[in-house]
Amino acid sequence: MEELLSSRLREVLAGIDARPGDPLRLVLTGAHGHGKSTVLNAIGRHYRAAGVPVIGREDLTVATPATDAAVVLDDADTLAGEDLRTLVAGAPRLVLTHTRGAAGSIVTMLAGAPAQYLRLEPWSPGDVVRFSGDVLGRPLTWERAVSVQRATAGVPRLVARCLRVPVVEELIDQLRAELDGLGEPGLTYLVAAAAGGRSDLELLAVALDRPRDDVSAVVEQVRAAGLLADDDAVPPIVARAVQDHTGVDHRLTVLVRMLEAQLGAGRPVLAIARQLLRLGAAGGVVRAGFEAAAAEAAVGDPALAFDLYAAAAHAGSSRIRLAPDWARAAVLSGRLDTALRLGDELLNTAEPEARTRGALVAGTVIARRGDLARGAELLRWSADPGAARLADLAAIALGETVDDVPDVAAGPVPAYGHVAARLLTGIRESVAGRPEAALTTLLSAADSAAATGTGDLLPDTPAALTALVALHTAEFDLAHGVLERAGGGERHTLLLGWTAMLQGDLATAEARRTEVRRSDVRLGPRDELFLHGLELGLARRGGTPENVREHWRAAYEAMMRQPVDLFALLPLGEVLVAAARIEEGYRVSVHRDRAFAVLDRHGSPVVWSAWLHWAAFHAAIVGGDGDTARKALRPLAGTSEPGRLAPAFAAAGSQWLAVLDGSVDVEAILAAARLLNRAGLRWDAARLAGQAAVRATDRAAMVTLLRAAKQFPVGSTVAAAPAAAEPPALTPRERDIGRLVVAGHTYKEIGEQLHISAKTVEHHVARIRAKLGVSDRRTLATLLGGILGEAS
Numbered sequence: 001m002e003e004l005l006s007s008r009l010r011e012v013l014a015g016i017d018a019r020p021g022d023p024l025r026l027v028l029t030g031a032h033g034h035g036k037s038t039v040l041n042a043i044g045r046h047y048r049a050a051g052v053p054v055i056g057r058e059d060l061t062v063a064t065p066a067t068d069a070a071v072v073l074d075d076a077d078t079l080a081g082e083d084l085r086t087l088v089a090g091a092p093r094l095v096l097t098h099t100r101g102a103a104g105s106i107v108t109m110l111a112g113a114p115a116q117y118l119r120l121e122p123w124s125p126g127d128v129v130r131f132s133g134d135v136l137g138r139p140l141t142w143e144r145a146v147s148v149q150r151a152t153a154g155v156p157r158l159v160a161r162c163l164r165v166p167v168v169e170e171l172i173d174q175l176r177a178e179l180d181g182l183g184e185p186g187l188t189y190l191v192a193a194a195a196g197g198r199s200d201l202e203l204l205a206v207a208l209d210r211p212r213d214d215v216s217a218v219v220e221q222v223r224a225a226g227l228l229a230d231d232d233a234v235p236p237i238v239a240r241a242v243q244d245h246t247g248v249d250h251r252l253t254v255l256v257r258m259l260e261a262q263l264g265a266g267r268p269v270l271a272i273a274r275q276l277l278r279l280g281a282a283g284g285v286v287r288a289g290f291e292a293a294a295a296e297a298a299v300g301d302p303a304l305a306f307d308l309y310a311a312a313a314h315a316g317s318s319r320i321r322l323a324p325d326w327a328r329a330a331v332l333s334g335r336l337d338t339a340l341r342l343g344d345e346l347l348n349t350a351e352p353e354a355r356t357r358g359a360l361v362a363g364t365v366i367a368r369r370g371d372l373a374r375g376a377e378l379l380r381w382s383a384d385p386g387a388a389r390l391a392d393l394a395a396i397a398l399g400e401t402v403d404d405v406p407d408v409a410a411g412p413v414p415a416y417g418h419v420a421a422r423l424l425t426g427i428r429e430s431v432a433g434r435p436e437a438a439l440t441t442l443l444s445a446a447d448s449a450a451a452t453g454t455g456d457l458l459p460d461t462p463a464a465l466t467a468l469v470a471l472h473t474a475e476f477d478l479a480h481g482v483l484e485r486a487g488g489g490e491r492h493t494l495l496l497g498w499t500a501m502l503q504g505d506l507a508t509a510e511a512r513r514t515e516v517r518r519s520d521v522r523l524g525p526r527d528e529l530f531l532h533g534l535e536l537g538l539a540r541r542g543g544t545p546e547n548v549r550e551h552w553r554a555a556y557e558a559m560m561r562q563p564v565d566l567f568a569l570l571p572l573g574e575v576l577v578a579a580a581r582i583e584e585g586y587r588v589s590v591h592r593d594r595a596f597a598v599l600d601r602h603g604s605p606v607v608w609s610a611w612l613h614w615a616a617f618h619a620a621i622v623g624g625d626g627d628t629a630r631k632a633l634r635p636l637a638g639t640s641e642p643g644r645l646a647p648a649f650a651a652a653g654s655q656w657l658a659v660l661d662g663s664v665d666v667e668a669i670l671a672a673a674r675l676l677n678r679a680g681l682r683w684d685a686a687r688l689a690g691q692a693a694v695r696a697t698d699r700a701a702m703v704t705l706l707r708a709a710k711q712f713p714v715g716s717t718v719a720a721a722p723a724a725a726e727p728p729a730l731t732p733r734e735r736d737i738g739r740l741v742v743a744g745h746t747y748k749e750i751g752e753q754l755h756i757s758a759k760t761v762e763h764h765v766a767r768i769r770a771k772l773g774v775s776d777r778r779t780l781a782t783l784l785g786g787i788l789g790e791a792s
Contacts, residue, residue, distance in 0.1 A: 002042050004131055004156075008118055009039060013046050020050035024070070026095045030120030033157035033226030036097045037074060039120065043095050044072050052093070075099050099220075122154025122230050131156075132163050151237045153229035158237060168237075175241035178225060185210070185218045190227070190242045191254045194234040196271025206261045207254050252281055259289045270296040274304070277311055287315040291322070298325065299453060302332035320349055327361045331368075331457055334490065334521040340365045356382050363387065367394050367459030370526030370562045375459055386417020390459055393424045397565040399601035402428060416454035419445050423458070423465055431566075431602040435473045435643060438607075442466040446482055460567065461486065467495045468567055472607055474645050474679045476503050490516050490523060494530045498570060501534060504683035504712070506542045509534065526568060529558040533571025536578045541683055544777040548578050556587060564594040566608055573615030580619035592616065604635060610645040617653050621660070629657060648675040652688050664696045670708055677712050686712040694783045706772070706783075730768065730787070737764050738784040741777070 002013065012026065026043075028036050044054045053069040069091070073079070076096035123131070125145040132140035140148075140163075152158035165171040179187060185208055192198070192207035204219070205212040222228060227238050234242070243251075255276050262269045263285070273293030276286055294308035309326035313319050319326075323342045330339035343365060346358025359382035367375025372394035379391040392402045402424065422445035430438035446462035448454075463486030470479035479499045483492045497512030513534050516523075523531060532555035539547035559575050562568055572588075572595055579588045599609045613632050620629035636650040651672040658665065669692045676685035686709045693705035730738060733754075740750045747758040747765070754761075765780075772783055 004123070004127055004134075005039065005042070006118070006121070008116075009042075012116075013042060016043065016046040016050060020047060020052045023092045024095065025115035027115055027117045028095070028097045028120060029117065030097075031155070031228065031230045031232075032223050033155045033228075034120040034122065034230065035156045036120060038156075040072050040074055040095065040097065044070075047072075047093070069093070070095065073097070123149065123156050123159055124154065125149045127154075127156075128159055128163075131159065136163060138163070151235065153233060153235035155226070155229055155235060157226045158235055162237065168240075171237065172241045172244055175227075175238060176245045178227070179241060179245045182222060182225060186222050186225070187242065187246055187250075188254055189218050189222050190234055190238065191246060191251050192258060193228075193232065194239045194242065195255055195258060195275045196268075197258060198232045198234070203258055203261060207258050209257070248279060251275070252279060255279075256281070256283070256285055260285050263288055263292065268296055269293050273308060277308060282315045284316075287312050287317050290315065291317060294329065295325070298329055298332075302329045305329040306333050306335060306338075319345060320351075320354060323354075324357050324361070327365075328457060331361075331365065336365050336369055336524055337522065340369075356384060360384050360387055364390065364457060364459055368526075369524035370529070370565075370568070372397055372459070372565050372567075373563065384414075384417075386414050386420055389417055389420035389424050393420060393427060394459055396424065396427055396431065396602075397567050398563075399566075399598035401601075415448075415452040416457055419449045419452065419454050419462060420458060422448065423462055426469070427465065427566075430469050430472075430607050431605045433605050433607060435469065435607050438469055439466065439473070439475065439478065442469060443478075443482065446486065450486070461489075461491060464491050464495055465567070467492075467499070468570075469607070471495070471499060471502060471570065472611060472645075473643055474681070476680045490519055490521055491527055491530075493519075494527060494534060497534050498530070498537075501537050501541070503680050504541075504686070506538060506683075509538055513538065525558065525561040529555070529562045529568060529571045532558045533574040536571075536574045540574070540577060540581070545581060549582050552578055552582055552584075559588065559591060564591055564598060566598060566602075569595060569608065569612050573612050576612075576615045576619045577622065580622040583623075585619060585623060606636070606639045606643060606646045610636060610643070610649060614645075614649045614653070617649075617656075621656065626657065626660070629653070633657075644675075644679040648672070648679045648681065651675050652684065656688060656691070659692045659695050662695070664692055664698070664701055664705075666692075666696075666701050666704055669705065673708060673712070682712045686710075690783070730771070734764055734768050735788060737761060738768060738788055741765065741768075742781050742784050742788065744781070 002010070005013070012024075015022065016024070028039055030036055044056070047054050047070040055069045055071045057073055070093040071091040073094075073096040075098060077098040125142065125148075128145040128149050129140050129142065132138050132145070148159060148162050152162055161174065162171060165174065179190075182190075188208050189204065192204055197203040197207060201212055201215050204215045208215060208218060210218070219232070223232070227234075229235050255272055259269055259272045259276065262272065269289050270293040273286075273289045276289065290308045290312035294305045294312065297305040297308060306326065306329040309322050309329060313322055313326070319342075323346050327339045327342040327346075330336070330342065340362060343358045343360075343362030346354045347362060349355060349358070359378045363375045363378030363382060365375075366378065367390070376391040376394035376398075379387040379394070396402045422441055426438045426441035426445060429435075429441060442462065443466055446466050449458070449462040463482050466482045467479040470476070470482070476499055480496065483496050483499070486492055493512050493516050497509045497516070500506075500512060501509035513531070516531055532551060535551045536548060536555050539551050555571075555575055555578065559572065564572070572591060576585070576588055576592055579585045595612060596604075596609075599605070599612070602608070613635055617629050617632035620626070620632060633650060633653040636646045636653070638650075639646045652675065655665070655669045655672045659669070669689065673685040673689045676682075676688065689705045689709035689712070693702045693709060696702040696705060736754060737750055740753065745753070747761040750761045751758045768784070769780055772780065772787075
């Protein structure tokens with residue numbers, strides 16, 4: 001195991017090999033189980049191999065120290081003082097360890113005799129990998145090494161046990177046998193230490209029910225067993241063994257005793273309460289402990305705070321008294337349904353202050369779920385100093401005119417009220433056609449919310465609102481940055497997925513979608529619409545018509561449950577296009593008209609309307625309605641508002657219509673595609689060039705446009721390909737499959753005709769897509785029809 005020693009220790013061994021006669025004074029320190037005996041044995045072996053006699057504790061003759069020998073001693077501080085002084089004075093080569101806490105006496109003893117002091121550290125995951133491979137001969141994955149290192153706290157003795165006995169239950173049984181040797185005081189110490197009491201002698205004395213002077217002996221007994229980490233913490237694997245070995249009654253007695261002492265002293269109780277929560281404890285002291293611990297956890301771990309408030313209520317605490325802070329923890333941990341129920345309970349009390357608080361909680365949660373009108377109503381009713389601004393924020397999203405925001409410095413407005421005022425100002429600037437000013441104000445609000453911890457207690461997070469405005473103005477990097485800085489949560493993850501999808505990074509967007517799907521948090525109606533809209537968008541860009549139809553019903557239902565407002569226009573746009581593709585546009589006409597009515601009440605600001613007009617344009621194109629498509633482009637053409645989207649959409653839409661009318665102006669199409677790409681819309685740019693290539697009757701024009709389409713890489717769908725003078729060559733098998741794709745056959749039908757599996761067909765089609773630089777099946781079939789001379 002010498003290869004696992006630190007570089008300094010390996011240098012010591014190399015020095016012994018090269019110059020065994022040189023003087024050496026080495027003091028090793030480290031917790032039990034960290035390999036002191038292993039190091040001493042290695043040093044002894046190297047001295048013996050070099051012909052130097054080694055004197056250990058068992059054959060030590062203090063009276064006549066051998067000047068040609070190496071003295072290697074474990075726990076040297078346990079020797080009589082005079083004996084150790086004689087050794088220090090007479091042994092030229094001295095390597096020793098000491099028991100924990102005896103470093104001072106050793107340093108004093110070696111005063112005037114130069115010595116090296118080395119500390120044995122816990123093992124890192126890399127050390128675990130090396131031990132498993134080099135010593136046990138078993139390769140180990142990094143993930144497994146990290147897991148073992150965490151379970152053992154890197155204690156080498158425990159790491160070796162864990163790897164040699166890979167079945168956890170067997171290892172636990174072995175550790176339980178060692179726990180038997182500790183007796184009740186040692187077990188009680190482990191229970192207390194696991195609950196955060198390892199460094200508090202007063203608390204340990206309470207837990208052990210012993211005088212403070214007796215605590216150190218118990219601690220040293222447990223240390224000597226090699227069951228503690230370097231900092232006296234209880235490694236998780238040992239805590240698990242203690243849990244299995246000690247009775248619930250014993251643990252409850254110890255923990256409640258500790259909890260009562262901490263509450264009486266007004267000291268933190270979170271670590272103790274967490275253990276009691278796992279045990280399902282109850283009682284008056286426990287109830288008070290849960291409440292105090294929930295307040296401690298509220299900022300750093302709102303999910304734990306929520307569970308502690310729930311446990312306190314279950315144990316008999318007043319739900320009404322807990323409701324405000326409990327609801328806050330519920331909102332912060334994404335449990336909006338529970339937060340709404342708690343707000344409703346407060347609304348139904350007779351206490352005016354509680355009802356005000358209930359209206360604020362319920363209004364915020366209802367607005368966050370997507371019903372801004374009902375949320376604004378409750379927020380105004382609450383008459384809270386900051387709630388009016390939140391209500392105004394909801395109103396402006398619904399198309400209402402809002403007066404100037406009051407001076408944020410006037411009156412006793414809470415922190416969230418100041419943030420809400422900035423958000424309201426930013427959104428007003430956006431509908432007034434000042435996107436740069438809006439984003440500056442909104443970023444300031446997001447920073448303030450992060451500093452004050454108020455961002456998650458608003459109808460929408462400042463980061464989400466900032467990102468929405470950024471997405472509507474094609475400021476994708478800004479949207480990504482503010483969402484990443486704000487941290488996790490399903491809302492932010494969804495918007496990160498939208499950011500990636502709109503840019504054409506379909507692989508990242510799909511990963512974000514999967515992340516939300518795997519979450520166990522129940523989404524509100526608004527976030528459900530964003531999720532299903534994202535899935536529709538991914539299906540439209542990278543899938544087939546069947547994929548779009550597969551996701552349509554859930555998206556349609558989500559749209560029907562979500563009232564129309566400014567902040568939900570992006571997913572509505574995807575629903576419009578999908579509805580047209582499956583010939584059910586009539587189902588979404590009411591929502592489309594309501595959305596444009598909201599925009600009309602604000603004067604149809606391009607900042608908010610550009611994406612919806614672009615979606616309406618594509619829906620009309622898919623439906624073959626050229627007049628409606630031209631009408632959708634008019635608000636985008638010649639707008640005086642700043643931004644990149646409207647000019648790009650107007651130019652691209654104009655060329656799209658021209659292509660559909662049979663006119664393919666290569667230079668104009670490429671100019672429009674470059675505008676889209678410059679705005680960050682790589683997929684739209686590649687789509688325009690690809691569609692034009694499909695419909696080009698001139699072969700040279702088709703080649704030029706196809707080459708251009710490949711210059712706009714779209715996520716993982718197709719990598720940028722080198723310029724080609726001709727359309728890419730297809731193999732005979734690919735041509736056979738291509739003809740059947742053009743004819744509209746499924747993968748299964750193609751496989752049956754060619755006597756290959758559907759999976760093999762899918763593989764060939766993926767290669768054809770990569771060669772042609774297209775992502776959806778419709779474009780693929782059309783382009784193949786042109787190349788193969790087949791009708792599409």
